[in-house]
Amino acid sequence: MPTPVAINIYDLNDLNEYTYPFGVGIFHSGLEVHGREYSFGGHDHATSGIFETAPREAPPPARFRCTAIVGYTERSPAEVAAAVAELGESFHGNMYHLLERNCNVFVETLCAELAGKLPPPWVNRLARIALAANSCAPCILPASIRAVASTPSIPPPNAGRGGGMGG
Template structure:
């Protein structure tokens, strides 16, 4: 089974969630491993692995079963190592290339199904209205909490 694990980034989600909005971090759980994507300053992968449902710096909200994959554990790891080349920490962007874009890509490739629209709705709204975000809003919690988890060629 492939699960989309969804975390709250902000306590404001307690209110926004009921309106189909929120500021979420997401990661993909498959074969007992959870993979996410976060920002850091280096031109190396921002893909990281953590214990399922325990991503540092975020509050776990819920899991959504996305379906199943026919890939073995080794095939999933190889697939993610290849995909990690497209998700460098220094290319993370809150609106156009965030953790939810990464999980949407992974889920689509593993199961053929899209992630729920509400998970990344605020980023889509931001891209539609061409909002210009200040540099200091780049979700420092993601950068700070996952810097020690950054991908270095092989997953732990």
């Protein structure tokens, strides 16, 4: 029987109350399936940065905003756990990048793997806008964001094997 694949989306700041109606904001996301929620965060080690929480209970400062059902999976809980473990090989905590390899990129990758679909585009839109702005006109971004946006990127999982995610 198909199991829903849902994305739980969280606000990371109060400004989202004003920017959300325009389709942008600073969001955290986690993918919920089989009663578990998976996400990705940074740390200093070359080990998986994927973590699990109870659904809709991401750690502070994240505040739950909404859930979006994006599709369904036929995979069992054990098969989902195996897929998450496999992604852990390419989502190490020390590979986290605020704009290019964040929790939303992980959720996008896992969602495509399990349900064959992508999250709503507004979830990571601000990061994509910041990357584009840095490429076109770096002077408009604050120095702190320019530094993050200019950090060398890490190739996405399956890069060069036809499995990369367009962005």
